[in-house]
Amino acid sequence: MPIIAVINRKGGSGKSTLSTHLAAWLARQGLAVMLGDVDRQQSTRVWLKRRTDSLPTIVPWAIDQKNVLKVPTGVTHVVLDTPGGIHGFELARVIMSADAVVMPLCNSLFDRDSAAQCLEELKSLPRISSGRCKLAIVGMRIDARTRAALALAEWSQEHSVPFLGSLRETQLYVRSLENGHTVFDLAEKLAATDLQQWAPILEWLRPIAKLPPVQPMSMAQTDPPVAIAVPNLAPPRQDSQPASRPPSLRPAQEPLIAGGRLGSTGANRMDQLFEVMPAQHSVGILERPSIPGFLLRH
Numbered sequence: 001m002p003i004i005a006v007i008n009r010k011g012g013s014g015k016s017t018l019s020t021h022l023a024a025w026l027a028r029q030g031l032a033v034m035l036g037d038v039d040r041q042q043s044t045r046v047w048l049k050r051r052t053d054s055l056p057t058i059v060p061w062a063i064d065q066k067n068v069l070k071v072p073t074g075v076t077h078v079v080l081d082t083p084g085g086i087h088g089f090e091l092a093r094v095i096m097s098a099d100a101v102v103m104p105l106c107n108s109l110f111d112r113d114s115a116a117q118c119l120e121e122l123k124s125l126p127r128i129s130s131g132r133c134k135l136a137i138v139g140m141r142i143d144a145r146t147r148a149a150l151a152l153a154e155w156s157q158e159h160s161v162p163f164l165g166s167l168r169e170t171q172l173y174v175r176s177l178e179n180g181h182t183v184f185d186l187a188e189k190l191a192a193t194d195l196q197q198w199a200p201i202l203e204w205l206r207p208i209a210k211l212p213p214v215q216p217m218s219m220a221q222t223d224p225p226v227a228i229a230v231p232n233l234a235p236p237r238q239d240s241q242p243a244s245r246p247p248s249l250r251p252a253q254e255p256l257i258a259g260g261r262l263g264s265t266g267a268n269r270m271d272q273l274f275e276v277m278p279a280q281h282s283v284g285i286l287e288r289p290s291i292p293g294f295l296l297r298h
């Protein structure tokens with residue numbers, strides 16, 4: 001199961017923005033995606049709650065530091081958001097199961113310095129040094145009118161890490177996330193510049209996500225995008241409302257609703273997911289202190 005972790009020690013570098021986008025993109029490819037939130041702030045959970053059922057399904061989960069959790073049945077791809085400052089045992093634990101680490105990086109002295117330290121630690125981990133877990137950098141909030149993108153590309157080269165490309169600074173990210181959207185959910189006309197910036201990043205991720213090479217003109221949109229996404233922010237979905245089967249559900253996402261996991265029982269969709277976890281799948285941290293079961297391969 002491909003697991004993509006988004007990591008940077010620096011707070012506010014764009015980890016949650018990047019991870020929500022990666023999960024949304026994978027979901028748009030028809031994959032059964034789980035967005036795991038290692039971050040105690042649980043930013044991606046907040047975002048997921050705002051996501052309407054008309055959008056491709058992403059299953060929420062959180063790695064509980066005390067209880068070991070398993071990936072829900074049917075999930076085939078995992079994206080992990082991580083907290084700022086992650087290092088040592090916590091970092092090693094995430095990398096132990098990751099197939100790729102994507103590091104968002106802003107172009108400032110402080111950001112680069114912090115990233116250099118983080119890269120050093122990442123490269124010292126066997127799974128990364130052996131190439132089993134790929135590592136790459138994405139420039140975040142980069143003003144195309146400046147030399148910033150080039151500077152980051154050069155910096156990445158100096159540190160022997162692939163530089164996949166840059167995402168510009170735009171309120172499109174801020175405002176679409178407010179509504180549980182990503183730029184992949186917006187009308188193509190509105191997000192054309194940004195979709196273009198994502199292209200090389202997604203190309204790098206395709207083999208890791210076990211996706212076939214890109215078809216011309218079908219890079220981002222496989223479902224009809226929402227018509228007016230940014231200006232007309234719909235109210236967040238009420239948790240008390242029964243979750244219904246999203247019309248955009250793909251065949252690979254079918255198992256996510258099997259057994260009433262996302263069925264209409266009147267309960268919160270996320271609560272249902274936690275409820276249906278069989279007891280025998282929960283292994284206490286004292287029994288298995290090294291890796292959460294969530295991250296174990298099955």
Ligand SMILES: Nc1ncnc2c1ncn2[C@@H]1O[C@H](COP(=O)(O)OP(=O)(O)OP(=O)(O)O)[C@@H](O)[C@H]1O
Binds near residue numbers: 010014167170
């Ligand atoms: N490309 C962008 N353009 C404009 N704003 C952006 C962009 N990317 C991220 N932001 C904004 O920057 C802020 C920090 O982003 P984000 O929350 O993704 O960072 P983070 O690394 O997850 O932070 P933390 O370390 O606190 O978890 C947010 O307000 C987000 O909306």
Ligand SMILES: [Mg+2]
Binds near residue numbers: 016017043081083
């Ligand atoms: Mg975050």
